[in-house]
Amino acid sequence: MPADPNPRPPTPPDLRWHDLGGNDRPPTTQAFVLDALRRAITTGSLAPGRPIRQDSIAHELGVSRVPLREALKTLEAEGQVVYRPHRGYAVAELSLDDLLEVYRLRALLESEAAGVAAGRFAEADLQRIEEAARDVERAAEAGDLVGMITANRRFHFALLEPCGLPRLLRIVRTLWDATDAYRAVYYNEGANRERVRAEHEAIVRAATAGDAERLVALLDAHRDHAVAALRNTID
Template identity: 40%
Template sequence: MPASRRRSIFTARLVNTAGSGGQPQVVDDMRRAILSGDEPPGTLIPIEAVAQFFGVSQIPVREALKVLLGEGLVEHVPHVGYSVAKLSFVEFRELYDVRQALESAALRAAVVHAAPADDELVRETHEEMAAAIAAGDERAYHAASRRFHMALIGPARMQRLVHMYEGAWNMTEPARPMARVDESGRRTFHDDHDRMLAAFIARDADALVAESTRHFDHLKDGIAAFADDPDVFRA
């Protein structure tokens, strides 16, 4: 795809949440655009055009890019510029391994501290996933799935772990993996979630971690189906 086309795509999909007269939230709005999956991996980020969009100088845009670079959402190539990070498949799968390890540790702590209000939140997010599957809405499903997993580990009271978990998840978002998994795959994931919900409510840590492990095995099988897609992964 020509560079000029990629540039127009990025700026066209940005949203200035500050509104008219407000202070632009450059880094937050750029991060939101990338995490939405609307900015594919490899999309160039033109500093001048982004600055014009927000009505600011190039300085806050460059500062925002440094933050996003540190979060693994953006990469920089000398003499080319900044772009949405494009991982290799090996790197992408490694992030799933990281999430799995962090989730397993958090789940064991979560069942110790969980309260009835946590049960209700997990049930609500589980119902949101079911509704998204029924509607064939992959975006809603993906968002609800993330809320479900966060609801499961939230009671662990492990803020640093949760921060690392979210960071690892964020780096896979631009590839929109759930959009590349068919309905059958999403139903398999939802069956996993059924069993995870039951184990969480029962406060059965061993069963919950086992079901989480099974779920990540299914996720890894799902992403392997598009491992050779050059639009998603770099060689």
């Protein structure tokens, strides 16, 4: 069968909005709403192209329209939602061009960060990297896509943060925020989850050895495999 022209993350059954804030509610209402919206987009509860009914969502989350509007502006800046005059906000469609641009930028910035970080890993850094890798594997085995996406982000930033380049890392975080829905599509395939597990193991070994050249090369291949798989799905 041909690939679905509008691939969507799987939608969990009977998902309620109050379940989307995670286990630990963020410290501000706006952060709570932003986290809930991100999770809804990632899980497919808010599917690509779907209108965002602000009154309904605000009621379900128990918040006013003000923090919801601010959260939507943040998501619009990231490219996760779009504003349509006279129709309001809707979830952005998955776009191959968008994906390729984001991953090209990630390759440039993350290669620099990883190369610097590799010479600075302390024992505590390596422990965080290994722990996050185990959490990714456990979530993958359980079929928990949101848990896998969350743990995968911790894994990658545990690798990058020792570089000590805060401005670079802020840009990388923004790029990651814009592509969680793509990761949900990628992780929905069992073969991709197994590939991620194997690639993470090799990345951990390179980080433990402090081998900057191999670490950068493995991270490049890791991104390239994701792009290749998503290219076939989205295109």
